[in-house]
Amino acid sequence: MRLRVLVVLSTLLAVPGVSVAQVDAPPPAPPQPQSPAPAPPPAAGTGVLIGEVDFGARVTTGLGDVGRFQSYSDPRSGPTLNRLYYERNQATWLFTARFDHVGYLDQRYRAWFNVFGKVKGSFDWNQVPTLYSGVSESPYRQQLPGVFRLDPVTQFAVQNKTATLQAYDSQLHSFDTEVVRDIANARLTYNASEHLDLHVNYLSQGRSGHQPWAASFGFGNADEVPLTIGQRTNNLTTAVEWSNARGVARASYDGSWFNNGVEALIWDNPLRYTDQTHPQAYSTGDASSQGRMALFPDSQAHTASASGSLALPARSRAFAYVSLGTWLQNERLLPHTINTAISPIPLARETAEAEALVTSMMYRFTSRPLPMLWLNAQYRMYDYDNRTPHFPVTQYVRLDGNVATSATGGSEPFEMTRHFVDVDVSVTPYRYLALRAGYGREHDDRTFRSFEKTTEDVVRASVDAVGLSWATLRLQYDHSTRRGEGFDEEVLDDIGEQVSLRQFDISDRDRNRVSAIVQLMPWDTVGVNVQTSVGRDRRPDTEFGLLDNNMRSASISVDLTPHESWGMGASYTFENYSTLQRSRQANPGPQFDDPTRDWQTDMDDTVNTVSVTANARVSSRTSVDAFYDYVHGDTQYLYLLPPVSTLTPPQQLPELRTRYQRAFVDVRRALSSRVALAFGYRLEKYGVDEFGRSPEILNTPMITAFVNTLYQWRPYTVQSGSVRLIYRW
Numbered sequence: 001m002r003l004r005v006l007v008v009l010s011t012l013l014a015v016p017g018v019s020v021a022q023v024d025a026p027p028p029a030p031p032q033p034q035s036p037a038p039a040p041p042p043a044a045g046t047g048v049l050i051g052e053v054d055f056g057a058r059v060t061t062g063l064g065d066v067g068r069f070q071s072y073s074d075p076r077s078g079p080t081l082n083r084l085y086y087e088r089n090q091a092t093w094l095f096t097a098r099f100d101h102v103g104y105l106d107q108r109y110r111a112w113f114n115v116f117g118k119v120k121g122s123f124d125w126n127q128v129p130t131l132y133s134g135v136s137e138s139p140y141r142q143q144l145p146g147v148f149r150l151d152p153v154t155q156f157a158v159q160n161k162t163a164t165l166q167a168y169d170s171q172l173h174s175f176d177t178e179v180v181r182d183i184a185n186a187r188l189t190y191n192a193s194e195h196l197d198l199h200v201n202y203l204s205q206g207r208s209g210h211q212p213w214a215a216s217f218g219f220g221n222a223d224e225v226p227l228t229i230g231q232r233t234n235n236l237t238t239a240v241e242w243s244n245a246r247g248v249a250r251a252s253y254d255g256s257w258f259n260n261g262v263e264a265l266i267w268d269n270p271l272r273y274t275d276q277t278h279p280q281a282y283s284t285g286d287a288s289s290q291g292r293m294a295l296f297p298d299s300q301a302h303t304a305s306a307s308g309s310l311a312l313p314a315r316s317r318a319f320a321y322v323s324l325g326t327w328l329q330n331e332r333l334l335p336h337t338i339n340t341a342i343s344p345i346p347l348a349r350e351t352a353e354a355e356a357l358v359t360s361m362m363y364r365f366t367s368r369p370l371p372m373l374w375l376n377a378q379y380r381m382y383d384y385d386n387r388t389p390h391f392p393v394t395q396y397v398r399l400d401g402n403v404a405t406s407a408t409g410g411s412e413p414f415e416m417t418r419h420f421v422d423v424d425v426s427v428t429p430y431r432y433l434a435l436r437a438g439y440g441r442e443h444d445d446r447t448f449r450s451f452e453k454t455t456e457d458v459v460r461a462s463v464d465a466v467g468l469s470w471a472t473l474r475l476q477y478d479h480s481t482r483r484g485e486g487f488d489e490e491v492l493d494d495i496g497e498q499v500s501l502r503q504f505d506i507s508d509r510d511r512n513r514v515s516a517i518v519q520l521m522p523w524d525t526v527g528v529n530v531q532t533s534v535g536r537d538r539r540p541d542t543e544f545g546l547l548d549n550n551m552r553s554a555s556i557s558v559d560l561t562p563h564e565s566w567g568m569g570a571s572y573t574f575e576n577y578s579t580l581q582r583s584r585q586a587n588p589g590p591q592f593d594d595p596t597r598d599w600q601t602d603m604d605d606t607v608n609t610v611s612v613t614a615n616a617r618v619s620s621r622t623s624v625d626a627f628y629d630y631v632h633g634d635t636q637y638l639y640l641l642p643p644v645s646t647l648t649p650p651q652q653l654p655e656l657r658t659r660y661q662r663a664f665v666d667v668r669r670a671l672s673s674r675v676a677l678a679f680g681y682r683l684e685k686y687g688v689d690e691f692g693r694s695p696e697i698l699n700t701p702m703i704t705a706f707v708n709t710l711y712q713w714r715p716y717t718v719q720s721g722s723v724r725l726i727y728r729w
Contacts, residue, residue: 049729054083056678056724063134069684069716070131074105082724092116105129105180121188132177132212136709138226139168139270145228146262146295155289156273165270168707177709179209179229199239199252206232212711215267215293218399221285223270223707230261231296247310254303254325258296264334265293270707275341281401288339288400297331297352316367323361329354337397345403348392348410357385374426381420386413386447407494412448419443434464444506451506452486472519482509498584498592500543507545510538527559548580566616573609578602585647597647600640607633621670631660659687674729680722687715 060077063070081102088095097111108126140148151171157163183205190198213227239252272289281287303325310318329352336345364378393410395403422440429435440458462476484506489499502508515533522528537549557571581601586592613627634657639650663683670676688694693712 048089050085050087050089052083052085052726052728053081054724054726055079055081056722058720058722060720063718069686069718070129070134072106072128072130074101074107074129075718075720076104080104080722080724100126117191119188119190121186123187124183124185126183128181128183130179130181130211132179133709133711134176136175136177136212136226136711137172138175138224138709139171139173139707140225140267141173142226142228145230146265148225148265148267150268150270152273155268155270158271159273165707168270175210175226177210177212177226177711179207179211182206182208195242195244197241197243199237199241201235201237203235203237204232212709213265215265215291216285216399217269217271217288217291218281218285218401219283221269221271223267224709224711225265225267225707226709227265227295228262231259232261233258245311247308249306249308251306252304254301254305256301258299260296260298262295263331265291265295266338267291275339277339277341277402279402282398282404283401285399285401287341287402288337290338291400292334292338294334297329299327299329299331299354301325301327303358312367314367314369316365316369319362319364319366321360321362323359325358325360327354327356327358336395337400339397339400342397342403345395345397349389352388354388356387357383359383359385372428374424374428376422376424378422379420380418382416382418384414384416386415388413407496414449415447417445432465432467434466436462436464446506448491449506450488450491450501450503451484452488454482454484454506456480456482456509470521472517474515474517476513476515478511478513480509480511482507482511484508496588498544502539502542502545504539504546507539507542510540512536525561529555529557529559531555544582544584546579546581548578550576550578552576566614568614569612571609571611573607575607575609577605594646596642596645598642598645599647599650602638602640603635604638605633605635607631623668624665626665627663629660629662631658633658653691654689656691657687657689659685661685668726674727676726678722678724678726680720680724682718682720684718684720685716688713 058080060075084099086097094114099109101107105127110124112122114120143149154167186202188200207229209229210226215225216222234257236255241250268290271286275289277287305323307321360382362380367375391411393406398404420442424438426436438460442456444454458480460478465473492499513535518530520528532554535551553575555573559569561567585597610630615625617623636655637653665681668678690713
């Protein structure tokens with residue numbers, strides 16, 4: 001087992017009059033994208049200066065190829081400035097600044113100010129790294145952003161069959177597959193008058209680096225390249241808001257501009273040096289010497305909205321929101337193929353001319369006319385009006401290999417309108433008992449989907465016992481039925497699908513869910529929480545696609561605080577999800593309607609999670625926090641054939657298993673009322689047996705018919721420690 005060390009980045013809560021050793025560090029959350037931390041509430045204007053610095057050293061060993069562990073964090077060894085906090089509070093204004101993880105790829109800086117009653121603002125800048133793989137290798141070399149080339153001598157030899165795909169081994173080079181996101185966010189609010197506020201928010205997000213990307217020439221020639229990422233999204237929000245004791249009114253404009261610095265991906269074919277075409281080229285992948293793929297196009301969106309709420313008699317309130325938006329994209333269209341052996345196919349137009357109008361609205365009414373009666377009703381509407389002109393296509397090129405006739409005749413401008421109505425009623429006949437019932441209906445109109453309309457009705461009921469000093473109980477039942485109208489077989493037939501296929505998101509469905517929550521506190525020092533739920537989906541009259549979907553979950557947690565100086569908690573969670581899907585292995589012709597070629601996939605996924613936490617104040621100067629998590633997941637895919645089958649019995653896949661452990665200990669010792677010394681230890685261990693992306697399957701960059709960048713689920717064991725000095729003034 002390799003020793004790996006990672007610092008524990010925790011925050012010391014500054015409380016006047018309490019020494020640093022008296023504050024318990026919360027257990028760190030799993031690495032995730034950072035979000036702005038809320039500003040601390042301003043104290044009375046005392047004119048004092050408050051600050052805190054948390055710095056130390058971090059030693060990390062054995063990270064090596066562990067990309068999964070390093071996603072969203074930067075655990076490298078070195079000196080660390082975990083936190084620097086500064087606050088200046090005056091009678092009329094407040095200014096604060098905070099710096100976290102300074103100098104590393106997960107660093108964040110924030111400053112905010114408040115001139116009380118006049119203006120307040122903030123500025124954030126932070127980074128979020130994503131390391132996909134630390135051991136990537138590829139024979140592709142980037143010639144220009146988005147252009148990847150192979151060695152032409154080797155490429156020519158493989159085409160002439162004087163060499164095999166393994167000849168590219170000598171061309172391999174190592175690199176990290178990593179993307180870094182940087183986020184800048186500026187907010188400003190100006191109090192123009194007692195009732196009028198003006199808001200401006202500007203958010204800019206950029207992504208740069210490389211990520212694994214599938215770039216296939218056909219079923220027999222799949223490739224993976226490190227796609228170049230160079231993107232920037234800028235969002236601007238401006239709003240004016242008026243409010244008084246009875247209501248609020250707001251009008252705003254939102255604009256979003258996306259820019260991608262790489263228009264297209266171009267990559268060499270490892271099997272071909274010169275261009276050709278033949279009838280099966282789209283399958284064998286040995287036609288074009290290079291491939292070309294359009295990437296994310298530049299686009300923009302503009303939205304104007306208005307909202308407001310009004311207090312009404314009988315303890316009621318009404319709320320309304322309406323927005324009108326437009327989405328635009330007019331990037332240059334790429335030719336059908338880059339293969340010079342195929343005659344150019346004229347494009348109907350040179351640019352996309354894509355446009356959509358989006359209308360959204362929501363109305364809500366809440367009321368409590370009687371102490372025992374509560375009402376809530378709402379209506380939502382979303383309309384996506386696609387105004388992109390039809391793009392006629394008679395012929396197209398399959399995977400840069402050969403020409404084929406379009407089954408649909410060109411683009412299909414998808415549109416939809418969604419209406420949602422929901423009503424809730426709650427009655428409290430007794431002091432600690434609430435009876436609640438609700439009804440919701442969602443109606444969707446769509447174009448170019450197999451069902452033109454779908455309607456889902458949802459009925460729910462619950463019983464709550466709240467307010468008891470020793471218990472809280474809830475039992476809830478949900479039942480929903482979704483049915484489609486205007487089924488059009490031609491939509492599926494045009495694309496060569498079975499007309500009895502039902503797509504899971506719009507197919508007829510019956511759903512039942514039961515859930516229960518029990519919270520007990522028999523004594524002040526003991527708390528027990530039990531939750532359970534069972535759900536079942538059935539899709540009647542569905543021959544192909546997703547047939548069934550079931551879920552079960554249960555959890556129990558216990559918290560003990562026998563003494564004010566120490567406490568502990570433990571929890572166990574069980575989750576199970578299962579699905580049944582049916583398909584038919586058939587080519588066009590007699591096989592297409594042959595039921596003996598049917599097969600099913602029965603998937604069963606189970607996850608067990610155990611967590612234990614503990615904290616103790618050993619003395620007036622020393623505190624200890626610890627936790628341990630263990631997650632064990634098992635997934636099994638079982639392939640089934642009907643009693644009479646003409647298919648070869650399938651070879652069953654091995655069970656997919658994942659195991660994850662995480663342990664953390666943080667010890668703090670106060671040297672004085674302002675200075676503390678902290679020590680941290682962390683263990684993280686991940687194990688996986690995965691039939692698709694484990695090292696046993698994809699541990700070489702050159703696999704027959706597959707050029708691989710080694711992006712895998714790799715097991716790892718990380719042990720880490722840190723030492724930090726915390727000073728507060």
